[in-house]
Amino acid sequence: MRIGICDTTFARFDMASAAIDELKNNATDLKIIRKTVPGVKDLPVTAKILIEQENCDIVMALGMPGPMEKDKMCAHEASTGLINAQLMTNTHILEVFVHEDEEEDPVELKKLAENRAREHAQNLIKMMYHRKAMQKEAGMGMREGKEDAGPL
Numbered sequence: 199m200r201i202g203i204c205d206t207t208f209a210r211f212d213m214a215s216a217a218i219d220e221l222k223n224n225a226t227d228l229k230i231i232r233k234t235v236p237g238v239k240d241l242p243v244t245a246k247i248l249i250e251q252e253n254c255d256i257v258m259a260l261g262m263p264g265p266m267e268k269d270k271m272c273a274h275e276a277s278t279g280l281i282n283a284q285l286m287t288n289t290h291i292l293e294v295f296v297h298e299d300e301e302e303d304p305v306e307l308k309k310l311a312e313n314r315a316r317e318h319a320q321n322l323i324k325m326m327y328h329r330k331a332m333q334k335e336a337g338m339g340m341r342e343g344k345e346d347a348g349p350l
Contacts (some may be wrong), residue, residue, distance in 0.1 A: 199326060199341065202248030202257035203232040209262035211308050213294060213315035217258055220319035225327065234297070238263055239272055242279030249287045256322060257291045260315060263313050265299035273297065294318045295325070296343065314343030 203223060218230055229305035233244050233253045238261035240252055248254040273306040284291050295327055296314055301307040305335035321342070339347035 199227055199256075200229045200231065200252065200254045201290070202245065202252060202254035203230060203260070204244040204248060205232070205234050205258065206241065206262070207234060208237045209260065209296075210261065210265075211311040212298075213260040213262070213296070213311050213350075214258075216312045216315040217260065217294070217319040220316040221323065224273060224323050236321050237261070237278070238276035239274065241276055242252070242283045245280060246283040246287060247290045247292045249283070254289070256289065256293055258318060258322060259291055260294045262296050262298060262311065265297070270297070277315065284308040292318050292322055294342075301333045319344040336340075 203218060203265050205212070214232055214234070218232065221230065231248060231254060232246060233274050235241060235244050240261040241261055245257045245259050248257050261273070261276065263269040273295060277295070280293050294315055296307070296311045298307065301310050321332070328338055338349050341347055
């Protein structure tokens, strides 16, 4: 299985390394191709390149938009681009964004970024190898990086 990982230099934590570590610790037959770009708006085309030119079966796009209104707009544009890239390639791209204003304390922000990257890597493994495990989690209020909300 070929896994694409794209991340940014704008992020304040290396989420890709955490995701790659989690993938390697939980699956053995992976080929991981990583590409790093400046910011979140560069992620959609990079994800598409990983799929079309590097033949990746699935991609994780990791980014950390800043707290300003302009950053939120860029994150929305990047998210829209990632959705378009998925539709153009019929391939899943897991968007793993941590917004800087999700946590005020830098220690907590770092913990959130690492946990979200690792938990989305676990989701990727479930999606590709254990679909029934993911189906059992439907409607359970799962949250990546933070405490689960739980079912109603």
